[in-house]
Each structure stands twice: as C-alpha cells, then as structure tokens.
Amino acid sequence: MAALADAVWTPVETAWGRPSDDVLLGSIAGREVAFLPRHGRGHGLAPDEIPARANIAALKALGCRDVMAVSAVGSFREHLAPGTFVVVDQYVDRTIRGGRSYFGDGVVAHVAFADPSCRCLADRVEAALVALGLPHQRGGTMLVMEGPQFSTRAESRLHRAQGLDVVGMTGLPEARLAREAELCYVNLAMVTDFDAWHEGAVDVAEIVRVLGQNAANAQALVAELAKSAAPAGACPMGCHAALDNAIITPRDKWPDATRARLATLASRIFA
Ligand SMILES: CSC[C@H]1O[C@H](OP(=O)(O)O)[C@H](O)[C@@H]1O
Ligand SMILES: Nc1ncnc2[nH]cnc12
Numbered sequence: 001m002a003a004l005a006d007a008v009w010t011p012v013e014t015a016w017g018r019p020s021d022d023v024l025l026g027s028i029a030g031r032e033v034a035f036l037p038r039h040g041r042g043h044g045l046a047p048d049e050i051p052a053r054a055n056i057a058a059l060k061a062l063g064c065r066d067v068m069a070v071s072a073v074g075s076f077r078e079h080l081a082p083g084t085f086v087v088v089d090q091y092v093d094r095t096i097r098g099g100r101s102y103f104g105d106g107v108v109a110h111v112a113f114a115d116p117s118c119r120c121l122a123d124r125v126e127a128a129l130v131a132l133g134l135p136h137q138r139g140g141t142m143l144v145m146e147g148p149q150f151s152t153r154a155e156s157r158l159h160r161a162q163g164l165d166v167v168g169m170t171g172l173p174e175a176r177l178a179r180e181a182e183l184c185y186v187n188l189a190m191v192t193d194f195d196a197w198h199e200g201a202v203d204v205a206e207i208v209r210v211l212g213q214n215a216a217n218a219q220a221l222v223a224e225l226a227k228s229a230a231p232a233g234a235c236p237m238g239c240h241a242a243l244d245n246a247i248i249t250p251r252d253k254w255p256d257a258t259r260a261r262l263a264t265l266a267s268r269i270f271a
Helices: 052-061 119-132 153-161 171-180 204-227 256-263
Strands: 005-010 023-028 031-035 066-075 085-088 090-094 136-138 141-145 166-168 184-194
Touching: 023 204, 031 204, 052 171, 066 119, 066 171, 066 204, 085 119, 085 141, 090 171, 119 136, 119 184, 119 204, 141 171, 166 184, 171 184, 184 204
Parallel strands: 066 184, 085 136, 090 141, 141 166
Antiparallel strands: 005 023, 023 031, 066 166, 085 184
C-alpha cells in the first residue's frame, strides 16, 4: 500500500485473540486507513485458519467504520475474465468452519443478513472503479467454499449452472461478523481465474501472476476510495444499528463475562 502515509504496523489484541497479523495504520488524503492482511504477511494462514472474529474485532476496536475486503476469486461467467472486479452483494455459504458468530455463551442474537453488503459503501467502491476506468461488475454472488483444495469440475459446473458469479474461500464468515460488529462491509472480488468449469485447472502460480498484474489497480482503488466522502452520521443502510432488535436474550440474563467481551465489539449496547 504505497499510498499509505506514515504507515506503522501495529499489534492489536482482541477478546477473540490476535488477528492474522499486526494492522498497518496510516492515512490517505488525510483519512485514517487500516490494512490487515487476512492470511498474514507471507501468507501463512490457510482459509480455515484465519481468525476472522479477531480480525473484524480488531478493525472495530481501531475505530474503523467502513471495511472493504479484497478477495481473489475464480469466475463462473465467461464475461467475468481475469482482471475484472466484482462488487459482491450476495453470498452462498458452503463452508463448514466455526467461528462464524460473536454470539452464544449466554447472549443470543440473530442479525438480519438478507442484504449482506453495505449498499452505500458499494456505491463508493463502484464510483472509485468508474473513476479509475477499471473493468468491473456491480453486484454478484460469491460462493464461499471451505477449501483449501480448489473445486472439482463437477462442483464448478454445478455452481455455474446455479447462476453464481464467483468463488472464493474467505468471504465468509467475514461478512457475517462485520454485520454483527455493526460495520459497513463490502467485498471487492478480483477475478484471477476461470474456475474448473472452464478448460484446464486452477493453478496458484497463475492466480499469483494475475494478482501481481492487478495489484497496482487494487492499490489505486483503495486510495481512490479513501478519498471519497463517507456519509455523515450513521449508515443509511442501518449497518451501524444491526444489533437493534437482534438480541433475544434479556439483558438481566447476560453472563458478565460474555457481556464484557461483547462490550469490546459493540459498546453502545454492552458497555
Ligand atoms: C491463492 S488462491 C486461494 C486463496 O486466494 C483467495 O484468498 P483471499 O480470499 O484471501 O483473496 C482464496 O479465497 C483462497 O484463500
Ligand atoms: N477458483 C478459485 N476457487 C476458490 N478460490 C479462489 N481464489 C482464487 N481463485 C479461486
């Protein structure tokens, strides 16, 4: 992230443990920006080893309001060629990993997740893509698979026939947790390959090559997004009030330890 001024890698500890790595804190055009590599620097964490709860909790604790997640994805569509960006608006979950909620342990909550992406933040991401002239599609459904192996050809053909757009391994539970943490969240997926439905097979070397070719575009996009104005006050989509009407356990039944942990995530309710 060359655009990040005065950048410092900063350790963060959360009630859900340490995030994937230290967080790079800096600023772009006077706006504070935090960057967290979800696989860690050097890519030492497999998709199911990513501490997603700690990652989102760390960003929340640092005062982040908007989270743009960037993911490398395979494409199920002929027109979504490598190098294309997709502003993801829906997900289909094929993961089996745990750690998908901050709730439980005596405090039960069910947040709405019908519209998993923040439309206001997606508007700003789209505007940045347009400003930079980058190939993109606004909206698209990401299939999140467990991995770490890529899909079989049969799985890939099935998911393509189901009308899904892209496939990745990390978009969930991240988006679920961002909603519970009352953050605005959108995933910007960068297509690195046609998945196995296409000829040939997916190959990490090819993915890394395409990522390398498009890293400058992704960085320029983050810089452009940071320059765009966030709406003043609470998110009009309600992201900052996601826990209103979601908690079913009465306050007087909340165990102290759980309440204290949740207070680090949503102090307006649990502090
Ligand atoms: C390097 S290919 C597989 C790997 O790439 C994607 O990572 P991310 O979502 O963090 O960009 C995919 O989900 C897999 O984890
Ligand atoms: N084809 C693919 N399947 C799953 N995750 C991916 N990340 C990048 N390409 C992928």
